[in-house]
Amino acid sequence: MSPAIRTASSEQLSAFIxxxxxxxSHLLHVLHELQHRFLHISPEAxxxxxxFLDLPPSQVESAVEFYSFFSTVPHGRFDILLSNCTSCGxxxxxxxxxxxxxxxxxxxxxKTRDDGLVSVDETxxxxxxxxxxxxxxxxxxxxxxxxxxxxxxxxxxxxxxxxENWPAEWFDISDSIRKIGLLLSEDITAGNGxxxxxxxxxxxxxxxxxxxxLRGRGGAGFSTGMKWKFCAxxxxxxxxxxxxxxxxxxxxxxxxxxxxxxxxxxxxxxxxCAYAIGAELGFLYLRGEYRYLSPHLEAVLARxxxxxxxxSSILGxxxxxxxxxxxxxxxxxxxxxxxxxxxxxEGKRGVPRxxxxxxxxxxxxxxxxxxxxxxxxxxxxxIAQNGSAWFRTTGTMKSPGSKxxxxxxxCAYPGIYEYPFGVSIKQVLDDCGAEDVQAVQIGGPAGTxxxxxxxxxxxxxxxxxxxxSFMVFGRKRDLLDIIVNFSxxxxxxxxxFCTPCRVGTTLLxxxxxxxxKGQGTQYDLDEMERIGTLIKRRxxxxxxxxxxxxxxxxxxRFPQIFRQRLARGDFExxxxxxxxxxxxxxxxxxxxxxxxxx
Amino acid sequence: xxxxxxxxxxxxxxxxxxxxxxxxxxxxxAAFAAGVYIPHLCHRPGLTPHGSCKLCTVDIRNRISxxxxxxxxxxxxxxxxxxSRSVSACTTPAAAGQQISSNTPALNEVRKTxxxxxxxxxxxxxPSCEKSGDCTLQAVAYxxxxxxxxxxxxxxxxEVDASHPTVMLDRDRCILCELxxxxxxxVDGKNVFAIAGRGTAAHLIVNSPSGKLADSDLETGDMAVHxxxxxxxLIKEQxxxxxxxxxxxxxxxxxxxxxxxxxxxxxxxxxx
Numbered sequence: 061m062s063p064a065i066r067t068a069s070s071e072q073l074s075a076f077i078x079x080x081x082x083x084x085s086h087l088l089h090v091l092h093e094l095q096h097r098f099l100h101i102s103p104e105a106x107x108x109x110x111x112f113l114d115l116p117p118s119q120v121e122s123a124v125e126f127y128s129f130f131s132t133v134p135h136g137r138f139d140i141l142l143s144n145c146t147s148c149g150x151x152x153x154x155x156x157x158x159x160x161x162x163x164x165x166x167x168x169x170x171k172t173r174d175d176g177l178v179s180v181d182e183t184x185x186x187x188x189x190x191x192x193x194x195x196x197x198x199x200x201x202x203x204x205x206x207x208x209x210x211x212x213x214x215x216x217x218x219x220x221x222x223x224e225n226w227p228a229e230w231f232d233i234s235d236s237i238r239k240i241g242l243l244l245s246e247d248i249t250a251g252n253g254x255x256x257x258x259x260x261x262x263x264x265x266x267x268x269x270x271x272x273x274l275r276g277r278g279g280a281g282f283s284t285g286m287k288w289k290f291c292a293x294x295x296x297x298x299x300x301x302x303x304x305x306x307x308x309x310x311x312x313x314x315x316x317x318x319x320x321x322x323x324x325x326x327x328x329x330x331x332x333c334a335y336a337i338g339a340e341l342g343f344l345y346l347r348g349e350y351r352y353l354s355p356h357l358e359a360v361l362a363r364x365x366x367x368x369x370x371x372s373s374i375l376g377x378x379x380x381x382x383x384x385x386x387x388x389x390x391x392x393x394x395x396x397x398x399x400x401x402x403x404x405x406e407g408k409r410g411v412p413r414x415x416x417x418x419x420x421x422x423x424x425x426x427x428x429x430x431x432x433x434x435x436x437x438x439x440x441x442x443i444a445q446n447g448s449a450w451f452r453t454t455g456t457m458k459s460p461g462s463k464x465x466x467x468x469x470x471c472a473y474p475g476i477y478e479y480p481f482g483v484s485i486k487q488v489l490d491d492c493g494a495e496d497v498q499a500v501q502i503g504g505p506a507g508t509x510x511x512x513x514x515x516x517x518x519x520x521x522x523x524x525x526x527x528x529s530f531m532v533f534g535r536k537r538d539l540l541d542i543i544v545n546f547s548x549x550x551x552x553x554x555x556x557f558c559t560p561c562r563v564g565t566t567l568l569x570x571x572x573x574x575x576x577k578g579q580g581t582q583y584d585l586d587e588m589e590r591i592g593t594l595i596k597r598r599x600x601x602x603x604x605x606x607x608x609x610x611x612x613x614x615x616x617r618f619p620q621i622f623r624q625r626l627a628r629g630d631f632e633x634x635x636x637x638x639x640x641x642x643x644x645x646x647x648x649x650x651x652x653x654x655x656x657x658x
Numbered sequence: 659x660x661x662x663x664x665x666x667x668x669x670x671x672x673x674x675x676x677x678x679x680x681x682x683x684x685x686x687x688a689a690f691a692a693g694v695y696i697p698h699l700c701h702r703p704g705l706t707p708h709g710s711c712k713l714c715t716v717d718i719r720n721r722i723s724x725x726x727x728x729x730x731x732x733x734x735x736x737x738x739x740x741x742s743r744s745v746s747a748c749t750t751p752a753a754a755g756q757q758i759s760s761n762t763p764a765l766n767e768v769r770k771t772x773x774x775x776x777x778x779x780x781x782x783x784x785p786s787c788e789k790s791g792d793c794t795l796q797a798v799a800y801x802x803x804x805x806x807x808x809x810x811x812x813x814x815x816x817e818v819d820a821s822h823p824t825v826m827l828d829r830d831r832c833i834l835c836e837l838x839x840x841x842x843x844x845v846d847g848k849n850v851f852a853i854a855g856r857g858t859a860a861h862l863i864v865n866s867p868s869g870k871l872a873d874s875d876l877e878t879g880d881m882a883v884h885x886x887x888x889x890x891x892l893i894k895e896q897x898x899x900x901x902x903x904x905x906x907x908x909x910x911x912x913x914x915x916x917x918x919x920x921x922x923x924x925x926x927x928x929x930x
Contacts, residue, residue, distance in 0.1 A: 107867055118852035118865035125854040392856070409853070414709050414749040556834070556853075556860030558710050563775035566858050567809055594768055597744045598715050634810045 068098060073105055077112050085113060086387055087123055087407030091130055092348075096198075099176075100134040119408065126409040126555075128183060128391030129199075129348050136172050136179035138217045141196045144549075145185030145310045146542050147468035147531055148194040148203070157193055157210050158182060164214035178217050184393055184549055185310035186349040189468035189531075190236045190475045198223075199351050202230050231352075235317045236475030239491065242454050242462040243435075243442055244478045248325040251369050253444030257332050258377055265336045266292060269440055272448035273460035277435035278304060278396075279503060279527035280602075281459075284436055290420040292337040294428035301333045301342035301382075302424065302431040304401055308347055308393040309504035310549065311529030314464040315434040317476050319346070319353050322438055323360040327384060329437030331369065332444045333430055334382040342384040343424070345401050348391045357386055393553035397601050398431045400555065411557045412601035435464055435528070455481035459520035463528065467492045469501075470534030477530075479519065486515040494532045499539060499618065504529035505546035506606035509613035540576055540621045543610045547572040550607035561604030564595035568611060570634065578625050579632045585622055589615055670756040672716075679752040686714060686748040689760070695913025696760050697769050697798055699776075699887050700835035701748040702918060705844055709749035711776070711835055713769050713798065717742040718750075719757040770802040778807045779858060780814065781830035782888070788897050789889030791905025795833060796888075797912050816861065821872035824894050825883050832862050832890040842882035850876045862890070 068076065080093040090109055094101050101124050110117040124130045142150040142158050150158040162169055162180050172179040188194035191203035195213075200223070202213070209230075216226055223231075237244060257265045270285025291299060303326060307315040318326060330342050346354060361384055364370045374380045387405055389395050395404045399413035402424050423429020432440075439461055443451050455461045459481035465488060468474045472493025479488070489497055500515075502508045503526035510517065510524075517523050533542060551569040556562045571588050574580045592608030599605050615622060638657040645655050669676045670685065672694055679688035684707060689696050700711040719742045747760070759765060776795060784790045816829035834853060839862075842850040850871075854863045866873035876883065883891055902908070910917055 103869070116849050116852070116865050117867065118849070118854070118863055121863055121869070122852050122854035125859075126856050409856075414707070414746075416751065551857060554857040556855065556857045559712050559772050559775050562834075562857060562860065563779045566779075566812070567775070570810070591771070594771055598712050598768060598772070600709065600712070600746075 068105075070104060070108070073108050074112075077105070077108050081112055084385075087113065087115070087120065088127075088387060088390055088404065091120075091124060091127075092351075092388065092390060095130050095135075098134075099137065099139070100131045102132070113407075115407070122409050123407065126392065127348075127389070130390055134172055134176065136167075136177055137220075138178045139198055140178065140180045140213075140217075141183040141186070142180070142205075143184070143186040143188065143194050143196075144182040144545070145189060146533075146545050147189035147311050147474075148186060148192065149545075150182065150193055150195075150205070152193040153206060155207060157205055157207070160207060161210050161214060164211060165217065177220070183349075183391065184308065184553060185312075187307055187313040187316050187347070188233070189311050189313050189466060191233065196349065199348075200231055201233060201349075201352060203233060233316075233320070233352075235321050237317065237478075238467070238473050238475040239477040239479070241478035241480060242451070243325075243438055243464070244322075244476075247322065248328055248441050248445055250324045250328065250364065250367060251375065253328045253332055253441045254335070254369060254375055256447075257335055257444045258375060258380075262292070262336055262338075265332065265444065268448050269336070269443060272443045272451040274436065274439050274443060274451065275459065275521060276433055277439065277463070277527070278433035279507075279525055281521040281525055284432060284440060287420055287432070288333055288336050288430055291428045291430045294421040296421075296427040298341070298425075298427050299334075299337045299339040300424040300427060300429040301330050301337070301339045301384075302401070302405070302429060303330055303342070303344040303434060303437055304396065304398065304431055305350065305434050306345050306347045306389055306396040306401055307350070307434070308396045308553075309506060309527050309529050310546075311466060311468050311501065311504045311531040312527055313466045313468075314476055314528045316350060316353070318434050318438055318464075319350065319357060323357055324364070325438040325441045326434055327360065327364055327370070328444070329432075329439070329441035330384060331374065331382055332440055333432070333437070335374075335380060337428070337430055339430075340381050340383070342382065343405055344384060344386045345395070345405060346386055346388045347395075348389045351388050354386055354388060361386070392555075393549075394555045394601075394603055397603060400601070401431065402429065409555070411555050412603075433527070456518075456520050456522065458522040463519055463526070465519070465526075465530045466528050467530045467532070469532035470494060470497070470537065471532045481520040482518050484516055484518050485510065485524070488519075488530060489515065489532065492532065494534070496535045497532055498535045498537060499533045501529070501531040501533065501542075501610075502526050504531070505549055505610055506602070507609065509543075509610055509617065511617050514617075538621075539614070539618055540572075540625060543614045543621075544572045544576050546610040547607075550603065554603060554607070558600035558604060560595045561599040561601075561607060564591055564599075564604070565607050567591055568595070568608060572611065574632075574634055575622060575625055579627055579634070580622075580625065581627055581630055581632050583631050585615060585626075668754060670752050670754070670758060672758045673761050683752050684748055685716065685745075685750050685752050685756070685758060688752045689747065693913075693915060694760075695911075696747045697766075697801065697912070698748060699794060699798060699833065700837060702837055702841075702885065705837065705840045707746075707748040708836055708840070709746040711833070712746060712772055714747040715744055715765065715768060715772075716747045717744055717759040717765065719759075766802055769798075770804050771808075773799050773802055773804055774806075774808045776833050777804075778809045779812045780833065781811075781816070787831065787889045788892055789831070789886075791900070791902055791908055793889060793907075794887035794912070797907040800907070801912055812858065814858070819864065819871050820894075821870040822874075822876060822894075823872070824878045825871060825876055826892045826894050827862070827864070827871055828890055828892065829862055830890075831888045833888055834860055834862070835887060837885045837887060838862075838882040838891055841885045842876075842880065845881040848875055848880065848882070850874045850880070850882055 106120045110120045167173045170181045188203045193205035194203040274284040275281040372381045392410045394400045395410040400410040404410040419429045452460045465477045547569045551565040554561045554565045677692045696714045698714040700708045819827040839851040842848045
């Protein structure tokens with residue numbers, strides 16, 4: 061197929077957009093279809109979409125430029141994104157697979173090859189951390205990459221082989237569940253929890269969830285029962301339920317497993333919530349990296365409609381009407397933040413809102429909205445089915461129930477581990493076969509970096525609160541490289557709304573690069589601490605408030621990894637003065653000794 | 659006794675000064691009404707508060723109850739200052755009894771650093787900028803005792819839009835405060851500006867088919883044209899008319915009441 065085919069006439073474009081909008085007029089959906097079909101979103105397409113959806117062109121343009129998976133310049137017909145996560149990234153097995161692939165395909169990172177066949181770039185964690193180095197090719201994950209596989213991929217692309225003729229097993233993503241607990245040991249029987257809830261009544265259901273002590277599993281830990289209650293009490297023309305399946309924290313993949321193998325429990329939890337708060341519409345906001353799970357989720361929704369568990373008069377209860385739509389994101393970590401997610405659902409850039417007001421009173425379209433993590437809804441469904449007392453048999457006083465941990469990195473058995481809250485870090489390390497451990501990153505880059513002295517600490521809201529990412533770093537890892545990686549991640553993912561985070565994360569990234577290159581001094585360490593503390597305290601949302609954690613934790617707990625890279629002296633400039641003169645030398649055609657610094 | 663309780667229920671305390679407020683007011687509103695200046699760049703009374711520049715960051719002392727901190731996302735183990743929390747004065751509702759720190763050396767140091775961030779991420783060359791002397795960013799920098807950019811410059815490449823017959827858009831100086839975005843929507847009844855992109859690539863865009871100002875419905879009289887606190891949006895027909903020494907911040911202090919009107923109509927001093 062020639063690139064010309066992807067250049068549409070305005071009639072083709074209009075017809076395509078009209079057809080796409082007839083399926084779903086959600087802006088992210090329409091933009092995805094355009095990107096998929098035409099490999100980019102042209103200015104003409106922006107205008108067409110805006111006029112078709114009756115939106116300002118600037119809103120469409122700003123969305124196109126905000127989300128990583130949309131582009132204004134054409135990508136290749138094979139569009140490859142390698143994860144740059146420390147667990148499923150292209151250097152995860154010690155080799156630079158990105159460079160290898162680019163060399164093999166004669167393509168530069170981030171630049172589409174002249175023949176339009178292929179483009180290769182990197183992207184933030186794609187949630188395949190239990191499967192080694194991974195990539196997305198036209199949105200489909202391929203895992204377990206090594207040099208051999210990269211060579212084969214290059215070959216298949218070079219020969220223009222369609223995906224049907226790629227090894228099918230490459231696209232199979234297995235669930236590596238290593239330890240089952242309260243939630244994973246039994247699957248929910250579709251409808252059981254709902255029947256129980258209908259018998260309890262609305263107040264009884266709210267009471268049951270509150271009594272269970274269930275707290276939000278995204279990491280913040282707000283009481284789920286209270287959240288539902290506040291929302292139920294809030295006045296509005298409609299109430300909404302949103303499931304946050306924008307699992308973007310590097311090292312987290314537990315929602316992927318829940319979405320793949322426990323979708324019924326997720327939807328049951330959402331429907332229970334809808335019943336309790338009086339919602340008729342819910343959304344599951346699925347991260348763009350998990351788009352491949354969408355057909356499966358749609359199938360489960362369709363079955364539940366047939367079973368009378370969604371739609372009108374659910375389980376025969378007149379007036380209990382509820383349905384769920386799936387909206388797929390497009391590559392933006394910030395959309396895991398609840399108010400940014402809501403903005404994104406509304407077809408805007410994912411910029412966190414000012415709070416108060418909170419989503420429970422002013423959420424989607426300004427109406428009362430419950431927004432919970434995937435795992436929270438799964439737990440709620442189990443509580444609805446089995447009762448709060450059952451739930452409280454596990455965990456600690458402050459953190460009842462269990463927690464799914466996504467264990468990855470330098471260990472023998474990466475995968476999903478479900479533990480009662482209160483489990484120690486040491487226990488997890490022993491179970492996952494981690495030997496010679498240097499450090500553990502709990503809760504992803506936004507969380508906490510701990511060393512040996514912290515292994516007796518426990519997972520729970522009273523100590524180490526986490527969304528579930530558990531990354532193990534062995535002795536052989538360069539911990540400074542890890543922190544460089546994390547600082548790049550935050551600078552890339554900052555939405556750009558507030559000054560401290562927008563500018564500060566880039567300052568930290570630059571400072572870390574300087575240290576890593578051996579050009580930093582104690583001055584730079586002091587500066588990082590000062591700026592890091594400021595970003596942490598003064599930023600608008602959780603992203604900025606946690607972005608400096610890896611650096612601050614590192615400086616506090618692993619000072620030697622910084623110090624051993626420092627240059628001598630009090631100060632080193634952040635740029636190379638001699639290199640800066642290169643342009644002047646070229647213009648003046650000089651390269652003599654006097655044109656160089658000593 | 660009752661009267662005293664009544665008073666306490668309707669005041670906040672900023673740097674030791676009791677300040678009355680009405681229901682619905684933000685900390686910034688209450689401070690503004692009482693003539694207390696809290697530095698800010700993205701705020702303008704009458705427009706929806708934004709809370710993005712973070713210059714108006716203040717600290718509120720926590721109540722004895724620890725409930726307000728317990729659920730903050732992953733913050734419990736790493737609070738820099740556990741007995742107070744940081745908020746934006748422009749977006750935070752005033753609530754009875756708030757004990758607020760604002761004009762302290764530590765907070766002004768934070769504000770100075772944030773101002774430096776704004777300078778180095780753009781291309782701000784004050785000596786050649788027409789807005790010099792009328793520029794709120796520059797005035798805030800002077801107010802906070804900022805003597806240099808401190809950080810290495812980002813030197814971004816940003817587009818200039820000179821297509822409009824009377825208005826010029828120089829994105830080099832844009833600080834993403836979105837005052838023009840809001841003024842256009844909320845006061846002018848148009849929708850000329852928006853922000854696109856992400857992180858340091860965020861930039862001001864024009865809502866027109868070509869993305870150029872000339873194709874928009876922007877007019878010289880629009881508030882969006884005049885509200886820019888820096889020299890990103892300038893009127894072409896006039897330039898460098900007011901001599902140095904007679905410009906806004908040569909004659910006025912940032913915290914003066916009614917300054918918005920003065921800054922908006924910058925040429926009123928011409929014949930003085």
